[in-house]
Amino acid sequence: MVEIRWLDSIESEAVFSTRDIRRGTRIAAEIPLIVVPPVPREKELSRFCDEMYKASEDNVAKISELSFRPLVKERMKKDHCMNQQVWGFYKARKWKDNTGTLLKGKKLHKAIKTAMNFCTIFRTNSVYLGPEGRYGSGIFPLYGRMNHSCVPNAHASYNPTLKRLTIHAIHDIEAGEQIFINYIGDVCRTHQQRAFSLHNTWGITCDCAACIDPQVDQLRCRMLILDQALAAYECGASTDPKFSVTYGVPRVMTAAEALKTAEELNYLLKEQGLHGMELCRTLRDCSKYALNSGDPKIALGYALKELELEKTLIGTETSHLEDNLQGAKYWVGHVRGQLGKSA
Numbered sequence: 001m002v003e004i005r006w007l008d009s010i011e012s013e014a015v016f017s018t019r020d021i022r023r024g025t026r027i028a029a030e031i032p033l034i035v036v037p038p039v040p041r042e043k044e045l046s047r048f049c050d051e052m053y054k055a056s057e058d059n060v061a062k063i064s065e066l067s068f069r070p071l072v073k074e075r076m077k078k079d080h081c082m083n084q085q086v087w088g089f090y091k092a093r094k095w096k097d098n099t100g101t102l103l104k105g106k107k108l109h110k111a112i113k114t115a116m117n118f119c120t121i122f123r124t125n126s127v128y129l130g131p132e133g134r135y136g137s138g139i140f141p142l143y144g145r146m147n148h149s150c151v152p153n154a155h156a157s158y159n160p161t162l163k164r165l166t167i168h169a170i171h172d173i174e175a176g177e178q179i180f181i182n183y184i185g186d187v188c189r190t191h192q193q194r195a196f197s198l199h200n201t202w203g204i205t206c207d208c209a210a211c212i213d214p215q216v217d218q219l220r221c222r223m224l225i226l227d228q229a230l231a232a233y234e235c236g237a238s239t240d241p242k243f244s245v246t247y248g249v250p251r252v253m254t255a256a257e258a259l260k261t262a263e264e265l266n267y268l269l270k271e272q273g274l275h276g277m278e279l280c281r282t283l284r285d286c287s288k289y290a291l292n293s294g295d296p297k298i299a300l301g302y303a304l305k306e307l308e309l310e311k312t313l314i315g316t317e318t319s320h321l322e323d324n325l326q327g328a329k330y331w332v333g334h335v336r337g338q339l340g341k342s343a
């Protein structure tokens with residue numbers, strides 16, 4: 001369905017479709033090449049070195065084929081804490097490699113240099129497994145080759161039920177098109193915000209449609225404002241009459257106003273083809289605010305739309321999303337219950 005090809009224009013690899021792919025198709029369900037369990041960030045790289053010694057030769061070879069950003073390498077050289085983690089790892093092993101051979105002098109320096117290169121690959125390609133890395137971090141061979149777009153055509157997410165990273169098509173994708181994911185998560189951000197984030201973290205200057213068209217940026221500015229208005233409503237900041245004047249965001253005071261705001265956001269996301277998780281979240285907001293304003297019928301309508309969308313983005317294996325009604329299926333059940341009570 002997809003292939004990895006070299007792309008001269010960005011001097012690195014990219015993933016392309018080899019046939020037409022319909023929206024909602026599961027492009028891949030990848031097994032990680034390596035998993036680093038959830039540990040504090042200051043221990044992550046020494047734990048990664050540990051896992052690398054346990055990994056199969058085949059997986060180590062596959063990891064070494066992934067790219068590493070010069071930007072990360074430069075930072076790592078200067079980062080005392082990262083250097084310390086790699087040196088600390090060898091110190092803890094009493095300077096031995098996995099065959100028990102003592103590492104000294106040139107051998108030790110060579111091992112440390114190799115480990116630092118692998119750490120750079122890890123920092124460039126690793127992805128959190130679950131929200132905030134609940135299941136650790138992993139490296140995946142296909143995901144690691146996917147480039148960024150602010151209007152992505154694919155969505156990747158770790159599924160702990162399957163123990164795989166699934167990648168689904170957000171749109172219909174034609175044969176020969178490049179597959180893009182979104183590196184920076186939140187789409188309710190202006191071009192300038194995204195450009196800073198992409199440059200500082202990845203060294204990327206994105207030239208996707210959203211980054212070159214000023215009219216699209218106006219829509220993203222509006223989305224940022226709506227997003228902030230809802231955030232202020234959620235945390236209670238909008239009860240301060242000065243808030244909206246100071247920050248220039250509409251004042252959202254009631255669940256009905258919140259519903260109107262979320263509906264506008266929903267419309268803007270769809271207008272720009274942003275049919276990813278943020279649209280799912282906005283549909284949930286619409287459903288929640290409709291419920292809070294006493295309209296469970298409308299709430300159910302939005303909940304069902306969320307469920308349809310969720311299926312296209314992550315599939316139907318969502319038992320790990322039962323807690324706190326995170327998964328759309330569980331939310332639909334809850335809203336149906338409310339509708340039953342109100343009937």
Ligand SMILES: C[S@@+](CC[C@H](N)C(=O)[O-])C[C@H]1O[C@@H](n2cnc3c(N)ncnc32)[C@H](O)[C@@H]1O
Pocket residue numbers: 010012013014066067069124125143144145146147148149202203204205206207
């Ligand atoms: C995880 S890798 C992605 C795959 C990479 N192209 C490769 O060859 O393995 C991340 C790196 O890909 C490149 N990249 C990703 N998206 C890009 C984009 N939209 N424009 C230019 N370069 C991009 C950047 O060098 C970035 O640091």
